[in-house]
Amino acid sequence: MSTDFAVAEYALVQEGEKEMSFLLKKISCDVLVCGSGAAGLRAGIEAFERGTNVLIIGQSRFGDAHTRLAAGGINAALGVVTQKDNWLVHAADTFEEGGKIGVPQMVEILARNANDAVIELANFGVKFARNERGQIKQRIYGAQTYPRTCYVGDYTGRAILQALVRKAKKLGVKQIDNAYITHLFKSGGKVLGCFAVDFKKGEFLVLQAKSVVLAMGGYSRVYKNSSSRPFENMGYGSYLALQNGLKLQDMEMVQFHPTGMTWPESAVGKLVTEAVRSEGGTLLNASGERLMKKYSPKMLELSARDVVARAIFTEIVEGRGTKNRGVFLDLTRVPKEKILERLPDTFKQFERYQKIDISREKMEVSPTSHYSMGGIAVNPSDCSAGLSGLFACGEATGGLHGANRLGGNSLAETLVFGKIAGVNASDFAKQNKMLEIGEIEINSARKEIESFFNRGFTAPQTLRTQLQEIMWECAGVIKDGEKLREGLEKLQELKENIPKMNVKEGLKKNSELVIALDTTSLVLVAQAVLESALLRKESRGAHYRTDFPKTLGSWQANIFAELKGGKLKLSKKMILRGSKEFERAVHAHYDRKFELWE
Numbered sequence: 001m002s003t004d005f006a007v008a009e010y011a012l013v014q015e016g017e018k019e020m021s022f023l024l025k026k027i028s029c030d031v032l033v034c035g036s037g038a039a040g041l042r043a044g045i046e047a048f049e050r051g052t053n054v055l056i057i058g059q060s061r062f063g064d065a066h067t068r069l070a071a072g073g074i075n076a077a078l079g080v081v082t083q084k085d086n087w088l089v090h091a092a093d094t095f096e097e098g099g100k101i102g103v104p105q106m107v108e109i110l111a112r113n114a115n116d117a118v119i120e121l122a123n124f125g126v127k128f129a130r131n132e133r134g135q136i137k138q139r140i141y142g143a144q145t146y147p148r149t150c151y152v153g154d155y156t157g158r159a160i161l162q163a164l165v166r167k168a169k170k171l172g173v174k175q176i177d178n179a180y181i182t183h184l185f186k187s188g189g190k191v192l193g194c195f196a197v198d199f200k201k202g203e204f205l206v207l208q209a210k211s212v213v214l215a216m217g218g219y220s221r222v223y224k225n226s227s228s229r230p231f232e233n234m235g236y237g238s239y240l241a242l243q244n245g246l247k248l249q250d251m252e253m254v255q256f257h258p259t260g261m262t263w264p265e266s267a268v269g270k271l272v273t274e275a276v277r278s279e280g281g282t283l284l285n286a287s288g289e290r291l292m293k294k295y296s297p298k299m300l301e302l303s304a305r306d307v308v309a310r311a312i313f314t315e316i317v318e319g320r321g322t323k324n325r326g327v328f329l330d331l332t333r334v335p336k337e338k339i340l341e342r343l344p345d346t347f348k349q350f351e352r353y354q355k356i357d358i359s360r361e362k363m364e365v366s367p368t369s370h371y372s373m374g375g376i377a378v379n380p381s382d383c384s385a386g387l388s389g390l391f392a393c394g395e396a397t398g399g400l401h402g403a404n405r406l407g408g409n410s411l412a413e414t415l416v417f418g419k420i421a422g423v424n425a426s427d428f429a430k431q432n433k434m435l436e437i438g439e440i441e442i443n444s445a446r447k448e449i450e451s452f453f454n455r456g457f458t459a460p461q462t463l464r465t466q467l468q469e470i471m472w473e474c475a476g477v478i479k480d481g482e483k484l485r486e487g488l489e490k491l492q493e494l495k496e497n498i499p500k501m502n503v504k505e506g507l508k509k510n511s512e513l514v515i516a517l518d519t520t521s522l523v524l525v526a527q528a529v530l531e532s533a534l535l536r537k538e539s540r541g542a543h544y545r546t547d548f549p550k551t552l553g554s555w556q557a558n559i560f561a562e563l564k565g566g567k568l569k570l571s572k573k574m575i576l577r578g579s580k581e582f583e584r585a586v587h588a589h590y591d592r593k594f595e596l597w598e
């Protein structure tokens with residue numbers, strides 16, 4: 001087993017080619033982790049601790065991945081508030097509220113391992129809120145039977161990411177940031193590594209590895225209004241998967257969070273955490289009516305996210321919204337001290353963007369695209385993703401959340417499945433030799449990038465914005481067949497302009513190139529979302545179609561998408577059954593369903 005990195009630098013220009021002066025650096029490692037969010041870091045830490053050398057590469061600055069936005073908390077049935085909670089209830093909540101199309105084995109693995117993941121985080125130094133007995137406090141989140149969300153104020157993701165970064169640095173795990181992975185190398189069904197552009201140094205990277213983990217986050221930025229930052233969640237993991245013959249799962253399932261900011265322009269879509277409703281925030285329409293009484297009289301504001309998002313959306317389109325096309329979220333009856341203790345970031349967020357004090361004035365909110373339940377299909381037990389030596393974890397993958405993700409379950413997923421991916425990527429690397437990446441393949445990956453330079457007249461930013469608007473308009477909170485078909489037609493027109501995208505030559509800090517790469521990915525991902533949504537002729541969880549409003553037993557199924565002969569092919573598969581224990585727990589869920597936690 002090698003203990004250090006092999007690094008070579010060479011220029012790779014064929015005879016007769018126009019020479020571009022970009023250095024190409026070759027780096028070898030045992031385990032290459034693509035993505036430095038919670039999932040990638042957890043995988044990298046695990047693989048490193050198992051004795052393999054690891055390189056984590058991410059587009060964002062190390063410590064500034066999307067995970068840092070996660071606010072409200074992480075789920076684990078620790079049973080602190082009530083001992084009635086346990087992994088079986090957690091599993092049943094996850095499966096039921098996921099519209100019963102989550103992969104049972106994944107749900108079971110998550111629920112069984114979430115407690116250990118949270119305890120591990122506490123050992124890594126995450127300072128969870130604690131009660132007077134020193135136990136980790138748990139708040140209730142939407143559609144939970146019992147309170148099970150562990151938290152650090154309303155900045156849990158940041159606290160977790162910082163702890164993971166500290167741990168990785170302490171161990172000495174190598175990392176490269178501000179580098180964009182553009183290509184997977186493979187041969188004979190085995191992954192060999194990746195090609196990337198290092199935007200900080202302005203050079204190409206050939207990353208050779210025995211095993212690779214894809215932890216590149218979701219694709220929620222396929223929509224215009226999104227709670228993620230404008231430069232992330234571009235679906236590049238899904239794009240790479242399709243390009244390499246892997247399967248994506250349930251791409252139509254995108255979660256619209258009920259509460260995003262509605263103004264100013266620079267803050268539209270920015271998340272207002274569910275913790276606000278969990279701490280007593282109520283939703284009112286423009287006439288001051290508590291709207292959730294009509295849509296979900298028992299669960300009210302703590303109903304599942306899809307239910308609350310549709311309720312708000314309906315109030316707005318039916319003319320009962322505010323002048324900024326939102327509804328009110330009212331926290332004014334909650335004491336200011338409690339707001340400052342439990343929701344400090346939300347307080348600052350509104351102070352900063354709207355100059356309001358949320359303990360005195362109501363917030364205005366409307367749905368925003370938030371989370372991709374769909375993604376790369378993996379084998380739940382080892383996170384393998386369809387190529388020998390390739391693993392995937394975190395939001396980049398599909399299957400766990402089915403049609404609707406419960407708040408707090410995603411952070412749990414990143415840690416539980418990140419660890420599994422790390423174990424298996426490390427084991428694979430120990431058992432397999434490093435294979436060479438051919439010069440022809442390297443050259444072709446390089447040319448793919450250089451082909452963007454000086455070739456057309458369309459600004460990548462224009463196309464990306466158009467695409468995001470098409471998706472918001474044609475495949476948003478409420479869908480129908482006609483709109484989805486219109487979306488596909490518009491996307492086809494837009495696709496024809498992709499080869500005309502013009503990017504100025506250069507690699508160093510070339511943000512135009514980043515947007516061109518994002519747009520290339522988003523076009524294919526958007527097509528998978530639209531086609532899958534069109535195929536699913538029913539409504540379930542986040543996928544609501546006015547032309548097929550019922551949930552159908554015949555659609556308790558997953559939709560898989562793959563590229564065959566350059567065309568997207570979809571297939572439908574009825575869901576698999578879970579273990580006997582799991583099935584019993586899901587059954588018992590019906591008896592508890594309407595028992596409200598006071």
Ligand SMILES: Cc1cc2nc3c(=O)[nH]c(=O)nc-3n(C[C@H](O)[C@H](O)[C@H](O)COP(=O)(O)OP(=O)(O)OC[C@H]3O[C@@H](n4cnc5c(N)ncnc54)[C@H](O)[C@@H]3O)c2cc1C
Pocket residue numbers: 034035036037038039040057058059060065066067068069070071072073074075156157179180181182215216217218227228232233236237271370371393394395396407408409410411412414
């Ligand atoms: C505002 C907000 C609040 C949230 N709050 C919660 C919460 O309270 N609880 C909860 O459970 N979940 C929450 N979520 C969801 C949760 O934050 C994410 O699902 C989770 O952090 C995903 O982690 P990840 O590691 O899978 O991906 P990410 O954190 O998205 O990391 C992906 C990594 O991949 C890199 N990457 C992507 N493409 C490329 C490329 N081409 N080349 C190189 N690198 C690339 C990125 O730079 C990044 O480093 C929230 C989400 C949002 C938007």
